[in-house]
Amino acid sequence: MSGRVKGFRFAGVHGGVKKGDALDMGLIAAEQPVTAAGVFTMNRVRAAPVVISERRLLGGSCQAVLVNSGNANACTGRQGREAALALTRATAAVLGVPQALVVPASTGVIGVQLPGEKMMAAIAPLVDDLSEAGAARFSRAIMTTDRGPKVARAEVKVGWTKCHILGVAKGAGMIHPNMATTLGFVTTDISINRTTLRRMLVRAAEQTFNRVTVDGDTSTNDSIYALASGAATERPVVEKSAAGGKFADALTEVLETLAKKIVADGEGAEHLVRIEVQGAKSDGDAVQIARTIASSQLVKTALHGCDPNWGRILAAAGRSGAGFNPDHVSVKIGQVSIFEDGVPVMTAKTEAKAASAMKRREYAINVVVGRGRGLGHYWTCDLGHEYVRINADYRT
């Protein structure tokens, strides 16, 4: 039973959103109202469940999360909003909890109405399926075109008590735009107040989920939820304590693991690459440079071809908007130095070495842009034929 998060049960059933009999509805339910926080997409076009969840989480409390895959309930107008409200109302009724404590999340095709009746009929079986060991089924129920479920765990000791964190996620940005969106769900049995939880979630997401790109497209449904039952500990952890620090680190680690799994699962991706920028004027500048390199179509196709094409890396950095002196730039791929103080140092031998480093499943590209203290990174993947095949040949 080790690793279970006390106070939560999970479920996953087939509700008829996806074809066949794949799991497509998931539920997380707590024994009693728990501390809750969420971070949501910055896209102006927001799915109905995003709008509803954000409003319901304002109070910092929640008792259940109802998720479906196969349909994003985005761009569905009033009918979509009403369907999401009706489904959470039904879930609340079967669970016997207030409707305002049930939040919805959806992922899948954009612009198609939810199959409301089928889903309504699946609410009772879904609640029946709830169990403490149900996280595996839940993690499969939220998948769209993911290669597999994405789960991460961590433990934190508060005094003598072992507390648990369990994170489950799906997708990556808008890599699967018709099977849209990233969703992340973190449960923990630590005790924490809502302001602290929210602050730690925002900070951890900024360092992890906000540092990955597959194709630069922000979806209409991106959401991360964090729920803390407090079932393992009595006293809430506070921010500037040893336990608080350990919890924040563990939360970041869980989200980092999930975020990396998401990029590694980018459609057709063969390489997971960390773009590491140092020496910028500020951390913000460093992240901006890392983001621009990580999002460059030309860099990503070069990653696919295992081509140590530093010219593309420099050109992307140069258009990032961040200030730096090109004469102070150095670039390493893996451990191989290919550009130093503004001048290429690549010989046939180092090129072969760099190309070989790029054949690895996971590696880093290190870019030093000056002598400043700014640090930042981004995770990206390569852009290959498989990506084009999946995204061009997909029919709405």
Added chain:
Amino acid sequence: MSGRVKGFRFAGVHGGVKKGDALDMGLIAAEQPVTAAGVFTMNRVRAAPVVISERRLLGGSCQAVLVNSGNANACTGRQGREAALALTRATAAVLGVPQALVVPASTGVIGVQLPGEKMMAAIAPLVDDLSEAGAARFSRAIMTTDRGPKVARAEVKVGWTKCHILGVAKGAGMIHPNMATTLGFVTTDISINRTTLRRMLVRAAEQTFNRVTVDGDTSTNDSIYALASGAATERPVVEKSAAGGKFADALTEVLETLAKKIVADGEGAEHLVRIEVQGAKSDGDAVQIARTIASSQLVKTALHGCDPNWGRILAAAGRSGAGFNPDHVSVKIGQVSIFEDGVPVMTAKTEAKAASAMKRREYAINVVVGRGRGLGHYWTCDLGHEYVRINADYRT
């Protein structure tokens, strides 16, 4: 002789930068110093010729432009700067004009030093090759992986006199990053002062070259030069006159034709698509939305697959940073309405119609985002397997 631009001669020779015997050095020379203006890349990493040209054009006057393809002379440090200076010095000597009136431009692989000696030996033959009919050879000499030369012409009547504009360009943004960059050269025999020419060039470039994307990567070498000999007319055209207006329109038309040729020639591109945005709060917002849609990897792969995937279009618009109400959005592909006032209106029949419109070589996608007066457009192309093949398999 119709269409010739009085006061200019053009040349193109093989100087040994490219392999084989392809033309790789071009020259434009004027009989006497002419009014000149330039617009240059915003990339912080700038090639040596960009830095030199910008400084030399500050005076608003110029007599020759020396161009090479096959090597961008970017990221080449002090040696690259000295090579560019030496080449313009030699050209100036052979032409018998002041060195400061010769501006350099380069396009091609980044980070490799120019073959200076070979190029130096080609300066005399290049000057010998100058002729009034040499624009065709010049246009081929500046090509890198372009499918063909890109030339556009226009005529403007000033009083009873016919004046000419000739534009020549190559490449597209950073579609060919190792064969990098867009270069554009406009010559005209109209008489105009430098401030007016510069203002009109900036405005025309903003409406044309700054409204195209192939892969979102701004190069280290992008430059457009405009040279006006005044050989056809005596009195300078002024901005707020009939002739001034006609010249500004013709200049924009020439740059528009070149810019469209550049996108249509995007590596592997099969479709040239105009993203047209209306109803935004301002023109700036409209352009920002159009740019984000035009640059979206997911939209571009859908264009490749002829998939009327409005969900991706909306999601891209939503992350553009411009404000709009998703409930007021309508989308048309070609003439086919697929999304109206925030709700999809696509049936099997309209989807088939839209997909069929997308099979055309050139078409428009019209996005209305509200009731504002803001208008803007962007030209883009599809992202297909050929793009990945060329850019992944290319070795530095």
